[in-house]
Structures are given as C-alpha cells and as structure tokens.
Amino acid sequence: MMVESASETIRSAPSGQNGVGSLSGQADGGSGGGAGAAGTAGGGVGRDSAAGADSNGEMSPADLLHFQQQQALQVARQFLLQQASGLSSPGNNDSKQSASAVQVPVSVAMMSPQMLTPQQMQQILSPPQLQALLQQQQALMLQQLQEYYKKQQEQLHLQLLTQQQAGKQQPKEALGNKQLAFQQQLLQMQQLQQQHLLNLQRQGLVSLQPNQASGPLQALPQAAVCPTDLPQLWKGEGAPGQPPEDSVKQEGLDLTGTATTATSFAAPPKVSPPLSHHTLPNGQPTVLTPRRDSSSHEETPGSHPLYGHGECKWPGCETLCEDLGQFIKHLNTEHALDDRSTAQCRVQMQVVQQLEIQLAKESERLQAMMAHLHMRPSEPKPFSQPVTVSAADSFPDGLVHPPTSAAAPVTPLRPPGLGSASLHSGGPARRRSSDKFCSPISSELAQNHEFYKNADVRPPFTYASLIRQAILETPDRQLTLNEIYNWFTRMFAYFRRNTATWKNAVRHNLSLHKCFVRVENVKGAVWTVDEREYQKRRPPKMTGSPTLVKNMISGLSYGALNASYQAALAESSFPLLNSPGMLNPGSASSLLPLSHDDVGAPGEPLPSNGSSSPPRLSPPQYSHQVQVKEEPAEAEEDRRPGPALGPPNPSTTGPAEDRDLEEELPGEELS
C-alpha cells in the first residue's frame, strides 16, 4: 500500500494547471473602429452630386468655387469613410479606368460598407463575395478618385487664377476670406486624408519606410499648421518634402499636389520587407498599445512581425521559411498587395478590432473590480460583521443561507486554500479551508461562480462542503449521485477534466460523512444534507481557541479582499500565493464565529444519520432542516464555547427556526 499510495499522491497533484480557462469570447457586435472614427462625416452624401461637379458652367465663379469645394470635401469624406471601413488597394485595377465605372454603381458599392458594419458585412457576405465586393469597390474608388482629383485640381487652378485676376478688382478682403475658407476646406480634406492614412498605417495596411512615413504624414500636418505653405499646396507644388510622389506615380495614380497625400496610402505596392509599418505616428489610441509594443519589439533587425518559428505568420499561411530573407521573398510574392491580401488584412483588422473592444471591456471590468476590492479592505468591519457579507444575498438559489453571514468570513480563507490546493500541492493543502468557515461556499461560489466555471482551478472547498452546497442549491435539497456529479462539472471547470478521482471522492464523502443522508426516493436514491450533522463535524476545538480568534481578526481584514481577486491571483501566479505564509490569513478566518449551530442541537443525540441504516426521511423535511439549521449556526457560532454540541444559544438569530427544526427533526428522524 505504501508504494501505491505514494505514487498516487504524486499523481494526485493537480496536474492540469492550465491556467485560466477559455475566455468566453463574447462578440459584442462593436462596430469597426476605423469606420467609426471617421464615420461622422456625412457619409450619406450622394456620389451623384459629386459626379456632377463638371456641370457647373452657369454658376458664378465664387459660387462655383464654393460648390465645388463642398463637393470636393464631401467626396473626400466619403472616400475616406470608405477607406476606413474597408481597405483599398491600388492594386490591379489602377490602369483600368472607365468613366462609366464612376457612375452609380460606384456609389452603391461605396455606400454599402457605410451602411453596414464590418461585422455585418462579414456575416452577410461570404469570403468570395466580400472579396469581390472589395475588388469592385477598390477599382471604382480608385478610378473615381483619380478622375476626381484631376478634375478638381484643374478646376482649382483655373478658379484660383480667375479669382486672382478678379481679385485684383475686388476688395482684397473678400477674396481673402474666400481663399481662407477654401484653404480651410482643403485643410479639412487633407486632415481627413491624414487620418485615413494613419488608420491604415496603424493597421499595418500601409507600409511606409521611415522616411516615407515622415514624408506625407509629417509634411501634411506642417502644411496644415503653416498657412504660408497652403498656397503651394493648392498649386500642386506640393509641400516641401513629399518624396512619396514618385511612388505614387509609379502606381499609376498620377495625382499631384494636394492629391499626393491622399494617394500615399496607395503608394506602397508591396509590403516592403523591412516593414516599418509599426512605426506608428504618435497620438494613436492607447487601446492599441499592447499590439504596438509587441510590434515594436519585433522590429528588431532580423525579425519580422509576420515571421516566427520559421514560418510565415500570415493568417492561414504558415508557410515554412528557412530564414528571414526567404520569408521576405515569400511575403512579397504570396502576400503582395492584392485583393486577397487586402481582404485578409481586413479580416484581421476586424479581428483586432474585436479583440480591442473586448480588451477595453475587460480592462474596464478589471478596473472596476480592483476599485471595488480596494475599497473593501478599507472598510472597517467589525469583527462579527464580516459575516454580513453580501455574498449570501447574491446566492443564486435563494436558499436561506444562514451561513452566509458565516460564509463571509470564510471568504478570506478561501484564497489561501485555493492557492495551495489548486495549484501545486494536490489536494490536501486545500482541505480545511472551507470547512472551518462553515459554509463560506455559498458566498464564495456566488461571487466567483464564473471564475470557477471557466478556470481550471481546483475549488478551495472540501468535497463535503461542495456536495452539501450542491444539494442545498436545489429546491428539494436533494440530489442523486449523478446530479451531484453534474453539479460539480457544471460549476467547476476543474471537475470537468479530472473525472476519475473526484467522483470516487464524492461517493466516498457521501458515504463517510454522517451529514449526508441517503434517502430512497421514487426515482431512486437521493442524497440530502443533515445540516446538524454537518455542523457537528466541524472541529470544536477551533471555535474556542484563542488563536482562532486572533486569526479571525487578522483574517477579517485580510479577508476583505475579494475572494475572486485572490483566487485569480493565486491561479495566475502562483507559487507565491501558494506559499504557506499566504495561507495564514485564511486560517484566521476560521475564527468565525462559526456557526456551529449545532449548538442548536441541544441535546439531541441526533440520530439523523448516525444510524447505520439509512434513515429514510422525507426529502421535504430534510430540506427544511437544512435551512433552519444553517442560519442559526452562523449566528450562534460565537457563543458556542466549545464543541459542537454545546448548549444551544438562545439568542442566536433565527433561533426560532432552529428550534422548530430541531423539534421537527427528532421526530422525523425517529420515524
């Protein structure tokens, strides 16, 4: 036996500390970030009107100018919106520019993404459809953009000239005002373009060499800030330091002047190897911080964010590449800036957006939790008050949890127990934590229900307390063995994995502890809890010992910490929390006044279970007992001098109930 047990002990050590369980990925249908950011601009502006910019002959030069400016802005906004919600790749279709394509279909294509969120788009459209749509949009937009910018530029030049000529005859102020207004609008346009560029860059969709990045992105802001540069911009002279123009032209987008900035996003035909697209401009939303950090980290020479462990990290690729050079070749050939890559990027974008949203939510929740937890400790809680813990209230079952009060104190203990038990030292470590506190479980579980449900952490409760909890949670206060199993697996991720041992332990506990009473039911045997017995079995010693009291006091303060928080800490890191030292605080909790309501059971030699023959009590009765007994237990604990069976305390809260129960019990049991 020794050998066996030894080996078993080793085996028993909780093996799968796989850490926190899966995050329930709630896809909150958050709208795409990029689109949302730019979405304020009048997205609904019809393209038709913009297209009609040509027919402006009858208007006065000033009106015409104004009108055109407005249209230009609208179109630009629309375009940027479109870009924000979907990627545009200058790709293939650059060369094909048919005037017809600029017509209505374009507006439809452009509008659709605005109407739908990226998520909706994804849901509605299949990947091929999505890709096709993207292609169409890209082609159309590019054509439209090119044409538009050309026209716009020509017109602007003409109008500027005419205005300047006319301006000589007009009051300089009037002209100046119009020019200013125009400049402002142009600036707005440029800013929108910048914004868009930044978005694309941030998403890694546009790669810019360091110098490139500093080109358009920085030049523009400067231009915007510096009025003196504006005239030059209008004239198409370009702001000083706009290197990317060349690349833009190469791509077939012969946009000049102000247009350069807009086209810059289309500039890089391919992902440049050294990819500096991580070099994000300042002022980016902090939400992205994590990603950025990692990316920046990856920027070190010889590495690539899309390259790791010898394979391409491009979504769905995983092509093996021996070295970075090979990878870069692969990247440039297989993942060039084409429709497919663009679509994949878009999907990835949405994934990231979702995650960011999720992260933001979780962070917010964490902060709230932390804030809440920090508050608690500070709250002065009288010794006995801890008991009042709210946990009880939250208890799902709505059971009378007298223990709740008692339970509260318990909470503090739990963490320690949890740490030791769940993580390293197999089972034993956790053992008593729960019991000592009587039934902390209800509150503890109520508070950390989700945690235990999802995290593969062994609950810091004894089997007995868990079984009891399972039974008490049911309306009838009775469960079959199988139902108990189910409760375990339902409530604790831990028990979903390690089946073999714990089921045996459950059966063992059911049989071993007198507090669990087997009742023959119509549908078979069910298990109920004899609360009195349950309370009895607590070590009487603890209640009275001075050390316990000390512990309690210390434990209370310590216990203030939220159980879940501690549990989380324990789980995540652990070893530290597992150390025995950490446990001490918990032990304090034991102090609680624990409810030994048993007290209540005044002289009852409670037969309840003790009898070898399973008492067959009517389930209902038992349930009743359970409720009553629990409550008294907590309240009374303090008083109880010693061992469980001490004289019942008269003054305990809910004594009446206890007594009733007790009175009833004997009778029942006897039967």
Add this chain to the structure above:
DNA sequence: GACTCTATAAACAATT
C-alpha cells in the same frame, strides 16, 4: 507527537 480532518485510492457488494 497525538489527534483530527481531508483527499485519494482501492476493493467489494449491491443495484441498475
């Protein structure tokens, strides 16, 4: 160190 509690394992019987 003794006692107690708990966890774990295992054997066995009874029941389904």
Add this chain to the structure above:
DNA sequence: GAATTGTTTATAGAGT
C-alpha cells in the same frame, strides 16, 4: 456482463 452506486478500509498530508 458492464456500468453505476454505495460502503468500507487504508494511507498520507496538513492543521490544531
């Protein structure tokens, strides 16, 4: 006969 359920025994770790 297999699986499940229930009982019992043994052992070891941990806390008091």
